[in-house]
Amino acid sequence: MKALVKAKAEPGLWLMDVPEPEVGPGEVLIKVLRTGICGTDLHIRDYDGWAQQAVRTPLVLGHEFVGEIVEVAAGVADLAPGDLVSGEGHLICGKCRNCLAGRRHLCRSTVGLGIGRDGAFAEYVTLPATNVWVHRVPVDLDVAAIFDPFGNAVHTALSFPLVGEDILITGAGPIGIMAAAVARHAGARQVMITDVSPFRLELAEKVGVSLALDVSSSTIADGQRRLGLREGFDVGLEMSGRPEALRDMIANMTHGGRIAMLGLPAEEFPVDFARIVTSMITLKGIYGREMFETWYAMSVLLEGGLDLSPVITGRYSYRDFDAAFDDAAGGRCGKVILDWTA
Structure with a gap:
């Protein structure tokens, strides 16, 4: 089968013929239909310091996908060939x-x-049956391919009650924009998102944020005034991993405000812990998705009309993976999809 492989311990990826994976005990074999490119995949392609420590070559990349089950191991219940699944x-x-x-x-x-x-950047992938999510209601294949990062957004956004609250999101990458869409859909009053990319701020406007703020020319305090907020934001979703973003978020939270942090900083940095203590601010770290409560929430949100289509900006055949990865790395994009049937 064809697969996108980190074949050598150096920058680059290779489209190669590799053996089809064998189904082990408790596993299923999935024919991959679409995949999403993640920032993690970009790090592996570049073979930066993190990738050098985290991966061993050769390795098939990819963890954002949708596909169809073609084989199940003996004893696996409630899954069957033909099921449309993400993982x-x-x-x-x-x-x-x-x-x-x-x-x-x-x-x-x-x-x-x-x-x-x-992983799933291949024509077939195996996965433990306990890691499979079956799409039991109709879903667009491109959206189903990004359930993994959508789950990050949902896990972060729904960490604290949102109904009637004023929300600050720092970082308008794809996950930040999806979190903004979730917050608006879940009943938040005002949703402000910040970034320095005009392209991504325009994407955020398409999902209905109250204010998409360019922090290269305005401050979060400016945005707060424009929204008419007198006491600060109730809930913060930090998606950028930028030190200045978290510091500014903390400075603009109401007393008793709650912050969920998904963005991964490149290194340690100082924050105003006196402000956190005296303002009684809660900080919560978020990693991945709750299994499988977040997945249930994702499906229900889509069934209830949440529209993620503005977040998907690039679609490529897997054979054009170089162009797709360049698009994803360029910054003027949302989520980029690889089609494994084209």
């Missing part, structure tokens, strides 16, 4: 305290699909 890309141990307590997203021994084991 939870965090493979857990099932034995640690958190796993046994049902808090599977907190497993300390998580293995990442397309990072710690061969």
Whole structure:
């Protein structure tokens, strides 16, 4: 089968013929239809410092996907050939305290699909049946391909109650924009998103934010005044990983404000902990998705009319992966999709 492989310990990716994966105990074999390109995949292509530590070559990349089950292992129940599925890309141990307590997203021994084991940038991929999410209501294939990052957005956005609240989102990348759409759909009063990219701020406007603010020319305090907020934001969603973004967010939260943090900083940085203490601000780190409560919420949100189509800006055949990766790395894009049937 064809697969997109990190074949060498150097920058680059290679489209190669590799053996079709074999179905192990408790697994299913999935024919891949569409995949989404993630920032993690860009790091692996560039083979930066993180990738050098995280991956071992050769490796088939990819963890954002939708496909059709073609084979199930003996004993696997409730899944069948023909099911349209996406996959939870965090493979857990099932034995640690958190796993046994049902808090599977907190497993300390998580293995990442397309990072710690061969992934979904291929014509076929295997996955434990316990990691499979079946799409039981109609869903656009491009949207189904990005359920993984959509889950990050939903997990972050729904960490705290949103109804009637004023929301600040720092970072208008695809996940930040999806989080903005979720917040608006879930009943937030005002939703402000910040970035320095005019292109991405325009995308954010398409999902109905109250204000898309360019922080290269305006401050968060300026935006707060434009929205008529007198006491600050109630909920903050930090999606950028930028030190200045979190510091400015903390400075513009109301007393008792709550912040969910998904953005990964490149290095440690100082924040005003005196302000966090005296303003009684809650900080919560977010990683991945709750298994499978977040997935249920994603499907219900889409069934209820949430529209993610503005977030998807690029569609390519897997054979044109170089152009697709260049598009994803260029910054003037939302989510970029690879079609494995073209």
